[in-house]
Amino acid sequence: MRFGRTATTCPGCGGIKVLAFYDAQRRPACATCTGNKPSYACVKCGREDSPHGRKCAPCVLAERATELLTDTTGRIHPQLQPVFDTLLAGPRPQTTLYWFNRSTGPGILRAMAQGEIEITHAAFESMPSNKTVNYLRDLLVAVGVLPPFHAELERVTPWLNDILAGLPKDQGDVLGRFARWHVLRRLRHQEQAGTATHGAINGARASIVATARFLAWLAAHNTSITAVTQTELDQYAVEHPGRAHAVVAFLAWTARTGLTSGIKLPTHQPPQPEVTLADEDRWAQVQLLLHDDTIRLYTRVAGLFTLLFAQPLARITRMRAEQITAHEDGHVTVTFDTFPIELPEPLDRLVLAQLARRGQASYASHPDHWLFPGGIPGRHLVTENIRSQLVERGIQPSTARKAAMFQLAAEIPTPILADILGLAPKTTVRWAALAARDWSQYTALRRQPR
Numbered sequence: 001m002r003f004g005r006t007a008t009t010c011p012g013c014g015g016i017k018v019l020a021f022y023d024a025q026r027r028p029a030c031a032t033c034t035g036n037k038p039s040y041a042c043v044k045c046g047r048e049d050s051p052h053g054r055k056c057a058p059c060v061l062a063e064r065a066t067e068l069l070t071d072t073t074g075r076i077h078p079q080l081q082p083v084f085d086t087l088l089a090g091p092r093p094q095t096t097l098y099w100f101n102r103s104t105g106p107g108i109l110r111a112m113a114q115g116e117i118e119i120t121h122a123a124f125e126s127m128p129s130n131k132t133v134n135y136l137r138d139l140l141v142a143v144g145v146l147p148p149f150h151a152e153l154e155r156v157t158p159w160l161n162d163i164l165a166g167l168p169k170d171q172g173d174v175l176g177r178f179a180r181w182h183v184l185r186r187l188r189h190q191e192q193a194g195t196a197t198h199g200a201i202n203g204a205r206a207s208i209v210a211t212a213r214f215l216a217w218l219a220a221h222n223t224s225i226t227a228v229t230q231t232e233l234d235q236y237a238v239e240h241p242g243r244a245h246a247v248v249a250f251l252a253w254t255a256r257t258g259l260t261s262g263i264k265l266p267t268h269q270p271p272q273p274e275v276t277l278a279d280e281d282r283w284a285q286v287q288l289l290l291h292d293d294t295i296r297l298y299t300r301v302a303g304l305f306t307l308l309f310a311q312p313l314a315r316i317t318r319m320r321a322e323q324i325t326a327h328e329d330g331h332v333t334v335t336f337d338t339f340p341i342e343l344p345e346p347l348d349r350l351v352l353a354q355l356a357r358r359g360q361a362s363y364a365s366h367p368d369h370w371l372f373p374g375g376i377p378g379r380h381l382v383t384e385n386i387r388s389q390l391v392e393r394g395i396q397p398s399t400a401r402k403a404a405m406f407q408l409a410a411e412i413p414t415p416i417l418a419d420i421l422g423l424a425p426k427t428t429v430r431w432a433a434l435a436a437r438d439w440s441q442y443t444a445l446r447r448q449p450r
Helices: 057-069 078-089 093-102 105-113 121-125 131-142 156-165 169-193 198-220 230-239 241-257 279-291 297-309 347-357 383-392 397-411 414-421 425-434 442-447
Strands: 007-009 016-018 324-326 332-335 340-342
Touching: 057 078, 057 093, 057 105, 078 105, 078 131, 093 105, 105 131, 121 131, 156 169, 156 198, 169 198, 169 241, 198 230, 198 241, 230 241, 279 297, 279 397, 297 347, 297 383, 297 397, 324 347, 332 347, 383 397
Parallel strands: none
Antiparallel strands: 007 016, 324 332, 332 340
16 A cells, blocks of 8 residues: 655654555554665665656756856856855755746856856846846856845946036035045945945935035035035035935035035934833833744744844844854844844744844855844845734734833843943933933943952
């Protein structure tokens, strides 16, 4: 009598086999243990746990990948060897085979292996910018074939050149120097530190646009950045209050470089943060994420990091696996900045489960250093992916973070809170003031003998 064709552990040999027969003890067992022909085994390697026709999926994948990446000498192209290794090491060979059959990306790889297309960023820049080309480029970067690059950041330079081309020479010269030596330089540093987020790049673009408008306003009023007076600057702030704040960084740069002297826009103290989420509602949201298994695991973990530790989603999605530590005594800690924090149950189990699942989003992301890997090779999840799922459950991340900050600032001295959560000291001081706790004497008290 035969059973279904699903591979599981054979009670006889312990292998993962198709238990299609009964053994002498009337137990479902594999063909080998029952003396039958192994008709479900791969004809090449004999495994039965990943069928793909007469062969198993790993064997088929190895053949297809070899054919795809072989150069004109009949060997795997040396530069593409990391691609071959990554494709074969993926957890789901069927997914890779599906990509082979349905995407035009493998055709580009084939042309590269044959020397028809150069294996360079320049080659990709000459191709149409679409999901397939961008995914393949990210894959080659993720496995080390191409040097790192930040796609969104790289698009800023041609965008800037288009803006400069439409400006008078004197305005374009000033804006170009500011954009390249201050704005883009800062973005490059953020890229190296892994903090060049979508929001940071959009903010840089906004700063450049605001500066271009300011320079145009000066020209319309028969002046320039080197001749502008404080009176004219005040007039601009009155006429365009929304734009004035965006050129503060530009004016600070002009002062440092000697283009201006003794003028500045009035700065406004940021408003006191508001907490609109009641404490009982916040803890109800914590309980929801702790126990509702219908919510995706990564969304639960990220949401809990926001609700409990006041971490912004943009920072959570950039967390690395090494920030989680499982200790020999069973405790699990997370390090957001300087000091590790011990995680309570059952959050510790959720975090370990997420750590075990990292790299499963894409065959090209395994192994992965991100705690929240995305579907694009080598990239982490985008914040909107998590934010939208939390909002669907009635959790507003910004509101939740403010509520968490309010409680933490009331319970933890500001110097410690800044080190634990990776916040600026002035930020923790503002929250401590809102929570009606003055920790200014904390350091002095620590020095006193007990």
